[in-house]
Amino acid sequence: MEEDPSQPLDDKNDFFLYTHDQFLTLRKATIATSMIALTASVIVVTSFLYLWWMDRKRANRISLRCVVIACAANGVDSIMNLSMSFVQGPQLFCRAGGLISNISRLISASFLAIVGINLVLIFVINVKRRDLLEYFYYPCALFYVSVCSAVSIYKVVVAETITHSHDTCWYLNYIIERSYAVFSWMWYYGFLFFINILAGISSAIALYKLIHEQRALRKNVDHTAYMGGASTNQAEPRFQRRQSAVLSKVITRCIIYPLIPLIVNIWGFVIQLTMTINKTPPSFTLAMFDTIFACLDGFFVLLVFFTDPALTAFLDDRMQYWRKVYVEEFRLVEIRNDSSNEKERKEEKSHTLYIMPPLDRAHEGLPDWSAAIIHANATSRYSGKAHNNVPMRRIVIPPSSLAQLSSHYNIRQLSFCTLPTTSDTIETAADGQQQQQPSPSVYASSTANLTNNESPTHFPSEESIIHVVFIPYRSALWARICHHFLSRYGFALFTPVSSRSVPRSSSTIELRSYAQPPPQDISTNEPSNDPQEEETKRRYKFTMAEQTCHY
Structure with a gap:
């Protein structure tokens, strides 16, 4: 028979604190919130490890490491x-699980x-040897937890054994015991x-310091503008405001983190006081x-x-990188098998890189080249079908990058003909003829009628040549999935409206060589013509990395 929850607790009447429906509700809430928190903790730890692997400098902060350990x-x-x-x-x-859970909290x-x-x-005291603080934090935290755990373990061993067998371990630990x-x-x-109160006091002190710093910065910027300094050096106040904004975000998060345990554990403390005192x-x-x-500590x-x-x-x-790789550079290329039984002369590697004829960047006014379809021979991994639509990355690279890729890819040159120029010499053309020749089928379809027979033809200089290269993805299925998601859904969520662009068409194409690459495919990173702005950006990156690495 279930007891009235309003009755006082004693040795004989302390077990059935809630009705059966209320117990089931608590159990469902525990399971749901614990699954959410577990998922959140896994996401945080995985994200930090990925950040540490890809960009260790950004991840090298004490606060991030402490947060990951807490998660x-x-x-x-x-x-x-x-x-x-x-x-x-x-x-x-039951008791072992309850003890582990409390120690984890x-x-x-x-x-x-x-x-x-x-x-x-x-931020407040401005300790000089900041790099040594982390070596002091971890032993102190472990010692603090060990002192609490030692007494808790002793009390669990000598505590009275509960003989009721009607409820789950969670209910026995957090309600009955x-x-x-x-x-x-x-x-x-x-x-x-x-430790929560100590953290709360620290957060309050840091918050007061942050508010004071913001007011001082605002007065400094206003005074500079009033005295006419902004007209002579507009980048300096903008640099200060931007630096202060990012630093404020970092400090604000460091203030919020210690308050989370206080918010999530205050309810259990009130329950314990109620059951102990009243x-x-x-x-x-x-x-x-x-x-x-x-249970939602990890989610917060x-x-x-x-x-x-x-x-x-x-x-x-x-x-932005995934957008470039799986949306902008994504192409479906038709692979046609060749009937030839000639074996590959080069050693098989993990991927085959299909390289187009070298392109003269400065050449204008000549017609496009004929179509060049990839003909894979019998030893190719695509030889099982007559036609294959293979996802590939279309990139434009200089010869220096091509030399680096050749150590990782099996190079397949589609054609070695380049567009003729009027300033080249016969000797340069003779040097180009010593290169490896393409297969006859490819040569016939992609290089015929390209040479200007009325005047000497020569290859352009090495500096003016770029290569259009098609590289198969490591996983064709993964490339298709990423392209589908990112082109249709992903960047509508993560990219601002002003910076969104329409994804390129992914319809199947036959690999073609042409006189010049489309302008949108050539990535240009033009430096700013304003040296003052460049110096401000450099100072901003260096200053923020230096100031936030110890937070």
């Missing part, structure tokens, strides 16, 4: 919550508190809230708040983590 601990807590929600008690696993709170403490030491192991829970919450069971609403907030960290300037800048760079 890893949150992931362990979520796993234990899920496990205890499906295991019936009482078992030895304390580890998470401790490392998030380090973010706030580190912010005060660097609060009235049995009062000292153990108060000891745990004492350590948890001491000897009454907590209300169902309060228990639901504690369940939801305590994820929300703050993905607004970090270093991470958002890195993700924007990667999205």
